[in-house]
C-alpha cells in the first residue's frame with residue numbers, strides 16, 4: 001500500500017473519497033470490528049482481487065434483539081486499525097449509530113424466505129437489520145466485490161438473494177470459515193468464553209464434521225441429527241437448533257441427502273451465556289450452477 005490508511009466517520013466524506021476512484025475495482029468487507037484472523041482473511045482476499053479495499057466497522061444496533069449483547073459487544077477500534085493496516089486496507093468507514101440511523105429513520109429492507117429458518121427463528125428482525133445496513137453500506141461504498149464469511153452462512157445466502165432481487169451491481173463472494181487450530185470457528189464472541197467453556201467449544205465443529213461424514217454415507221437424517229443434539233446438550237451446550245437445509249433456498253431437508261445438490265448442516269448453541277454458531281457444507285461445488293461464488297480457502 002502506497003499512502004496512509006484513510007479513516008472516515010462521516011458518510012459524506014466517504015462518498016467524496018469514493019467518487020475519486022473512477023473505474024477502480026473496489027473490494028469491500030463489512031464488519032462489526034473486534035477483528036481477528038477470520039476478518040483478516042476476508043481483507044486479504046479483497047486486497048488481492050481489487051485495486052482498492054474498504055473495511056467498515058459498525059456494531060449495527062438494528063441486527064441485535066432486545067436481550068442480546070449490543071452493549072457489551074467488544075469495541076477495539078485502535079487495534080482494528082492496526083490489523084487493517086497490516087492487511088493493506090485503503091479506507092475504513094467507522095460511523096456512529098446516529099450517522100447510519102439519524103433521528104426519524106424509518107426505512108428497512110427485508111428478505112422474506114431464506115432469512116426465516118435457523119437463526120431467523122430465534123433472532124426475529126436480525127436479518128432485516130443485516131440486509132438494511134449492508135444495502136446502506138453498499139450504497140455508500142459502491143463495491144465491485146464484497147466479501148462475507150461462510151461462518152455466517154445464512155447471512156451470506158440472504159445477502160446473495162438481496163443482491164439478486166434488488167439488482168445490486170456488487171458481486172458477493174463467500175470466504176470459507178477460518179478456525180482456531182482446535183477447530184473452533186473464530187468469532188469476536190469467543191472472547192466471552194471462560195477458560196473451561198473455551199475447552200468445550202471445539203466439540204461443535206467435531207460434531208458437525210462427524211455429522212457430515214454420517215450423512216454423506218446416507219445415515220437416516222432425523223435420528224442422526226437428534227442424536228447429535230443430545231450429545232451436545234450432554235456436553236453442557238444448550239442447542240438452539242441443529243438442522244440440515246438444502247442450498248441455496250434453505251428448505252429443510254427431510255430425507256436422505258443426495259449429492260446432486262449442496263446442503264448445509266448448521267447449528268446455534270449456547271455455552272454458558274455465549275451463543276455460538278457454526279456450519280459445514282456438503283457438496284458445495286454444486287452451488288456454482290446457481291451463480292453463488294465461494295472463494296478458495
Ligand code: AMP
Nearest residue numbers: 031032033038148149151152177178186
Ligand atoms: P462480524 O464482524 O462478526 O459481523 O463479521 C464480519 C464478517 O467477517 C462477516 O462476513 C463474517 O461472516 C466474517 N467472519 C467472521 N468470523 C469469521 C471466520 N471465523 N471465518 C471467516 N469469516 C468470518
